[in-house]
Amino acid sequence: MNKALRILGVLVLLAILATLALRYVPVRLTPPNEALAADWKAEPGRGEYVMRAGDCMACHTADGGSPMAGGRGIASPMGTIWSSNITPDKDTGIGNWTLDQFRAAMVDGVSASGAHLYPAMPYENYRFMSESDIRALYGYLMTEVKPVKNEVQATQLSFPFNLRFGIRAWNWLALSGDSAFKAASSDALQSRGQYLVEGAGHCAACHSPRTAFMAQDGTRVGDANFLTGGVLDGWDVPALRGANAPIQKWSTAELAAYLATGRNAHAIANGEMALAIEHSLQYLSDHDLSAMATFLKGLDGQAVQDVPTQVAMPGPRATPAADADQAGQATAKLLTAASPDMPLGARLYLDNCAACHFVTGKGAAEIFPELQGNTMALGKDPGPLVSVILNGTAVPSTDRRPMRLVMQGYADRLNDEEVAALASFVRSAWGNQASAVTPQQVAKARSAKHGE
Ligand code: HEC
Ligand code: HEC
Numbered sequence: 048m049n050k051a052l053r054i055l056g057v058l059v060l061l062a063i064l065a066t067l068a069l070r071y072v073p074v075r076l077t078p079p080n081e082a083l084a085a086d087w088k089a090e091p092g093r094g095e096y097v098m099r100a101g102d103c104m105a106c107h108t109a110d111g112g113s114p115m116a117g118g119r120g121i122a123s124p125m126g127t128i129w130s131s132n133i134t135p136d137k138d139t140g141i142g143n144w145t146l147d148q149f150r151a152a153m154v155d156g157v158s159a160s161g162a163h164l165y166p167a168m169p170y171e172n173y174r175f176m177s178e179s180d181i182r183a184l185y186g187y188l189m190t191e192v193k194p195v196k197n198e199v200q201a202t203q204l205s206f207p208f209n210l211r212f213g214i215r216a217w218n219w220l221a222l223s224g225d226s227a228f229k230a231a232s233s234d235a236l237q238s239r240g241q242y243l244v245e246g247a248g249h250c251a252a253c254h255s256p257r258t259a260f261m262a263q264d265g266t267r268v269g270d271a272n273f274l275t276g277g278v279l280d281g282w283d284v285p286a287l288r289g290a291n292a293p294i295q296k297w298s299t300a301e302l303a304a305y306l307a308t309g310r311n312a313h314a315i316a317n318g319e320m321a322l323a324i325e326h327s328l329q330y331l332s333d334h335d336l337s338a339m340a341t342f343l344k345g346l347d348g349q350a351v352q353d354v355p356t357q358v359a360m361p362g363p364r365a366t367p368a369a370d371a372d373q374a375g376q377a378t379a380k381l382l383t384a385a386s387p388d389m390p391l392g393a394r395l396y397l398d399n400c401a402a403c404h405f406v407t408g409k410g411a412a413e414i415f416p417e418l419q420g421n422t423m424a425l426g427k428d429p430g431p432l433v434s435v436i437l438n439g440t441a442v443p444s445t446d447r448r449p450m451r452l453v454m455q456g457y458a459d460r461l462n463d464e465e466v467a468a469l470a471s472f473v474r475s476a477w478g479n480q481a482s483a484v485t486p487q488q489v490a491k492a493r494s495a496k497h498g499e
């Protein structure tokens with residue numbers, strides 16, 4: 048036989064063996080990362096708290112459906128993945144699952160049937176949760192959630208993504224070896240924050256970039272790209288660390304307030320982040336919110352100041368509108384003078400936006416976000432900014448701050464040229480420095496219809 052043919056034969060044989068191995072060699076499950084007594088019991092309320100920290104309800108509840116009964120479609124580049132029923136119903140939920148089977152789903156992404164779960168279920172992050180939290184969560188789902196019979200629509204992706212055993216190979220590339228928590232700091236508060244951010248909070252699922260295999264590039268503190276910014280539905284997700292991350296200019300207390308309420312003196316959360324706050328983060332204790340803020344502020348080794356003991360204190364917040372600062376003075380003067388030959392973008396801002404965001408671009412703390420230095424306004428990709436101008440947006444409503452203020456959209460009032468001029472103005476006013484926006488980019492955002 049000729050040599051090339053022989054090599055080809057060996058390769059084909061290896062490919063067949065690899066496929067069979069992927070399919071039939073049993074998966075080695077990750078053991079518990081903490082030794083607990085068999086009769087260990089979580090304190091009352093802990094399981095529900097872990098569920099909130101992990102945001103299980105958001106993905107596992109369909110619009111108008113029963114809590115945790117599944118059937119919410121999660122969009123992925125490969126197609127829609129339907130979330131499972133995780134109520135304790137014995138036929139259609141996880142009522143017959145053992146603790147070990149539940150841990151396998153959370154830590155290794157393996158269902159009780161042995162099938163591999165799609166990583167739309169964020170086990171890349173949940174694997175760092177402690178055994179005690181996993182047991183508390185299991186206890187909560189099994190005993191405190193109402194069993195609901197609901198056969199969830201089967202996920203049907205196209206070939207080769209329909210071959211679930213292929214996810215096993217992906218897991219070899221994507222999952223970092225063990226699941227033990229490794230505190231990066233000796234400070235107890237920062238460690239608690241690290242634990243929540245890396246594990247249950249699954250912040251890296253959106254705030255870390257992705258590798259060529261679509262795995263999270265950076266799931267833990269030591270990873271170079273951890274929380275350096277990601278992409279979601281084609282939109283940039285802000286970096287949370289590094290000198291250029293806007294939140295590193297916020298105080299620790301302001302960052303904690305943002306996580307608790309989606310608003311502070313600088314920004315207001317939109318889209319997926321608003322949902323994460325409404326469904327999950329707002330339920331965390333002041334201690335845990337401070338812990339996460341302290342961890343994020345200290346992530347690159349900075350000293351952390353003004354650690355809050357109480358987050359987003361209630362009380363009158365009607366702070367007077369701030370004066371323009373040095374960088375903002377020229378723009379404020381231009382807008383205040385309102386001369387007839389003002390450039391188009393500035394005039395549109397004055398007519399449509401200044402009533403709320405003010406000529407200073409400073410907005411009003413917790414009510415109208417600051418546009419000077421604003422992450423969304425300055426984004427490399429102007430898509431989110433243009434989309435907010437076109438479609439409007441609403442402030443998240445939380446227990447600590449229930450009022451839901453709304454900004455209406457301008458899609459019907461402004462054409463593509465006008466929105467481009469306005470967005471370009473916002474990106475260059477008050478010392479802002481970001482690229483100009485073209486009418487073509489506006490047209491694209493208009494047809495994309497991204498919404499909340
Ligand atoms: C970002 C969305 C998302 C979040 C958040 C999420 N899940 Fe999931 N989960 C999914 C999807 C989607 C599936 C189905 C994956 C599949 O079919 O491969 C799933 C599957 C599961 C399964 C496997 C069920 C089965 O029948 O095989 C369990 C158990 C589970 N999730 C528990 C949880 C728990 C507990 C939490 C909160 C800590 C949680 N999930 C949070 C999306 C999510
Ligand atoms: C489902 C995706 C998703 C998850 C999960 C998520 N975020 Fe976000 N986050 C976003 C998006 C998108 C934005 C931008 C929101 C905006 O433009 O208003 C954002 C914005 C932020 C901001 C404000 C950044 C700025 O510069 O204005 C902070 C702080 C933040 N996230 C922290 C976190 C933390 C901490 C976690 C984990 C507990 C987390 N996020 C989990 C998607 C997510």
Ligand code: HEC
Nearest residue numbers: 314315316317399400403414415416440441442452453454
């Ligand atoms: C009636 C008051 C009002 C007017 C007028 C208004 N806005 Fe807003 N704007 C808000 C509120 C409230 C929010 C916070 C909602 C949110 O971000 O979830 C907001 C949010 C934004 C954001 C998102 C910033 C962030 O950090 O989340 C941008 C950008 C923005 N506005 C730009 C504009 C522009 C440009 C105009 C003029 C076309 C304008 N706004 C007109 C009230 C207003």
